[in-house]
Amino acid sequence: MTVSYANRFQQKDDVAFYEAGEYGAESYASYIWRLQRPVLERLVREFCRTQTGPVRLLDFACGTGRVLAVLEPLVAAAEGVDISENMAALARAKCPRAQLRVGDVLTHPELLPNRYDLITAFRFLLNVEPELRQQILKRLRQVLRPEGRLLVNVHGNSRSLRHPAIVWRRRRARGAKTGPMLNEMSPAETKILLRACGFQIVRQFGFGVLPPTLYRTPLRGVAQAVDRGLAGDHWWKDGSIDLLFECRPA
Numbered sequence: 001m002t003v004s005y006a007n008r009f010q011q012k013d014d015v016a017f018y019e020a021g022e023y024g025a026e027s028y029a030s031y032i033w034r035l036q037r038p039v040l041e042r043l044v045r046e047f048c049r050t051q052t053g054p055v056r057l058l059d060f061a062c063g064t065g066r067v068l069a070v071l072e073p074l075v076a077a078a079e080g081v082d083i084s085e086n087m088a089a090l091a092r093a094k095c096p097r098a099q100l101r102v103g104d105v106l107t108h109p110e111l112l113p114n115r116y117d118l119i120t121a122f123r124f125l126l127n128v129e130p131e132l133r134q135q136i137l138k139r140l141r142q143v144l145r146p147e148g149r150l151l152v153n154v155h156g157n158s159r160s161l162r163h164p165a166i167v168w169r170r171r172r173a174r175g176a177k178t179g180p181m182l183n184e185m186s187p188a189e190t191k192i193l194l195r196a197c198g199f200q201i202v203r204q205f206g207f208g209v210l211p212p213t214l215y216r217t218p219l220r221g222v223a224q225a226v227d228r229g230l231a232g233d234h235w236w237k238d239g240s241i242d243l244l245f246e247c248r249p250a
């Protein structure tokens, strides 16, 4: 039985793994986040400087509050929403000022009670069921102010050097009932999706170029240096594993 994405992070064990394993101190994901975080902070600071009024942020699918905890101090008001109570419980502990809500925004409109200047959605789009991607992006579009920004990432680019490893892992996982999530989207697919949901891409950034497997070899230091050099708004961004898009309403 395939687990729906809404159920993927409901159990405490899965939450604990996300927090301490996926985002353990030495993990690949943590290293990419160390590259992405300053870019995200800069984008939010720049945006806040252009605004005359207080900035209200929504972190959609906020999970454990990894992103929200970093952005909360930069904005006047912050909210997070997630479908997993156990994920949100960690976010509550890390984000004392943010209002956190739990539930399905498609069936419970009251979970998004405001209009937002900034909406972030990290590590959500790639793995949610394709039929929900559009519905949720369109719902986020409805609550984004006309001058607002959506900052959304796709953490599995099918046009990156990680692709062959994903193909290999998919083959090995064939027939297994459960396993790792091995989804991918290309930059072109993501752009089409965002446009279809009423967003115009303002800027694109990329993080992580070399295959993550290298991080588990003696070449880890070299891989880190290359990925550090090619992080952000770089010529290689369409080939990066983790794609970050800054969008405004079209």
Ligand SMILES: C[S@@+](CC[C@H](N)C(=O)[O-])C[C@H]1O[C@@H](n2cnc3c(N)ncnc32)[C@H](O)[C@@H]1O
Residues within 6 Å of the ligand: 005, 006, 007, 009, 010, 060, 061, 062, 063, 064, 065, 066, 067, 081, 082, 083, 084, 087, 103, 104, 105, 121, 122, 123, 124, 128
């Ligand atoms: C991989 S985690 C990412 C958490 C956080 N954004 C981050 O980057 O660390 C994906 C999150 O999406 C949440 N999620 C899945 N389906 C959802 C839905 N339909 N509405 C809101 N959150 C959802 C999960 O509960 C989980 O917390």
